[in-house]
Amino acid sequence: MKSYFLRRLLLIPPTLIGITLLVFTITRFVPGGPMDRMLQTAARGADQGGKKASTNQSQGGLNEEQLEELEEIYGLDKTILVAYGQWLGIAPREARISKGEYGDRGDEMIGSEIDPETTALVVLRGDGRAVLVKRKGAAVESAVFQETGKPVESEGWKVRYETEQDRQARYQRRNTGKENPPAYRPRAVIYQTRFSGILQGDLGRSQIYNEPVDKMILGRIPVAAYFGLLTAIITYAVCLPLGVLKALKHRTFIDTSSSVLIFLGYSIPGFALGAILLVHLGARMNLFPLFGLTSPDFDQMNDWAKVKDIAHHTVLPLICYMVGSFAMLTMLTKNSLMDNLAADYVRTAMAKGVSFPRAVFGHAFRNSMIPIATSLGSLVEIFIGGSMLIETVFDIQGFGLLQYHSVLERDVPVIMGTLTIAAFLMLLGQVISDFMVAVVDPRIKFE
Known part of the structure; x- marks a missing residue:
């Protein structure tokens, strides 16, 4: 059995890679990302200013250099596999990307004996130093600082050569x-490299809020864990005894009435029930707050007042979280216990003089917990649980609302970060x- 669980654990990384690669690929083709929004903003600004796009401004009033910079910021200049x-x-x-075209004699090269067709001048971004990149055919022969003659590789810079065809292919992507790309000059590109990804513990920065994704997720985990723990504790504390009672009182008024109530709650979506509760208990009767998890003056309250305030805000969303899980766990407990009560070993135990309560709780109940044990692994997901719809209705800043907003805003780093954590906990569960x-x-016995 040890080898079975070891294989299961070893299957988690490739499964996680498959899930994240699929979603990452989808995000590359979904319109409305940050670059599209920036282009639309630039286009609106140009229209409001009464300006016409010039010939070198191809999209949204941005020239070719600005478009390429946006692609590099969001990783759209790379293929899907490289970006992943x-x-x-x-x-x-690639960071601090700097470019210079061949055949372009800049001001720093005027009067010099340098041939611009074979040597490109590149001014390093954020540095200001000039670099002379000499080529031989379609290969970089040397790249040195103009003032000192020192190779740029000695300071960790890398150089590559982009042909006219490379630039045209990037334009067509x-x-x-458009079928006829413009004519380009070849150019030299100087950049620095660094490894920064999920394996290094870096989930990236939000493209919308420019905040580290890991900090955004950590800020939502306490809310998710709070509602997850309360939901799990109350659900198991209520549903297990209720399932036992329904099994022992099968086809009685208690069984029938409780079934009507739990299936009625199961049939109502949590977010729809939340809207109803907000309208009647919140807006009309003013019994509960309408949004949030705390009041505006929460920081000025004493400790006991803070506990009461959080509890007051928790009641309605907690009901919506629990209402859907009651039916499944209750009926699973009831049906499993009834099957075991009808088994031969229970009848044999009672025939040997074992009392009915001991037969139920000493023999049948433990075996009835076997199907329920299959759901215990999902409890690890309480730290990233929640419902985006319920949290939207009650304006609770939880994990679900973070996922919902990231999808709406096409915030790819946040989407991938939340997906990775959720998928990992699901597989581990x-x-x-x-x-x-x-x-x-x-x-x-797992083999």
């Missing part, structure tokens, strides 16, 4: 509807569930 490798941390990222089943039922 950079996000994963196995491919280097950006302008898929499945392994824990199998382990719990093996602990509860010694007859099960």
Whole structure:
């Protein structure tokens, strides 16, 4: 059985890679990302200013250099696999990218004996130093600082050569509807590299809020864990005894009435119930607050007042979280216990003089917990649980609302960060569930 669980754990990384690669690929083709919004903003600004786009301003009033810079910021200049490798941390990222064209005699080269057709002048971004990149055919022969003659590689810079065809291919990727790309000069590109991805513990920065993704997620985990723990504790504390009671009182008024109530709650979506509760108990009767998890003057309250304030804000969203899980766990407990009460070993125990309560709780109840043990592994997801719809209704800054806003805003780093954590905990929860089943039922042997 040890080898089985070891294989299951070893399968988590490739499964996680498959999930994240699929979603990462989808995000590259979904319109409305940060670059599209920036282009639309630039276009609106140009229209409001009464300006016409010039011939070198191809999209949204931005010239070719500005468009390429946007692509490099959002990683759109790379292929999907290379960009995914950079996000994963196995491919280097390019930073401080500086460019210079061949055949362009800049001011610093006027009067010199340098041939601009074979030597490009590149001014390093954020540095200001000039670099002379000499080529031989389509290969870089040397790249040295103009003042000192020192090779740029000695300071960690890298150099590559871009042909006219490379630049035209990049233009066509950006302008898929245009068949005739403009003529370009070849150029030299100088940059620095660094490994920064999920393997290095870096989830990136939000493209919308410019904040580290890990800090944004950590800020939402306490809210998710708070509601997750309360939901799990109350659900198991209520549903397990209720399921036992329904099994013992099968086809009685208690069983029928409780079934009507729990299935009625199961049929109502949590977010719809939340809207109803807000309208009637919040807006009309003014019994509960309408939004948030704390009041505006929360910081000025004493400790006991803070506890009461949080509890007051928790009631309505907690009801919406729990209402859907009551039916499944209650009916699972009831049906499993009824099956075990009808088993031969229970009848044999009672025939030997074992009392009915002891037969129920000493023999049947433990075996009835085997199906329920399969759901215990999902408890690890309480730290990133929640419902984006319920949190939207109540304006609770939880993990679900963060995912919802990231999808709406096409914030790819946040989407990938939340997805990675959620998928990892889901896969880990499945392994824990199998382990719990093996602990509860010694007859099960995973091979």
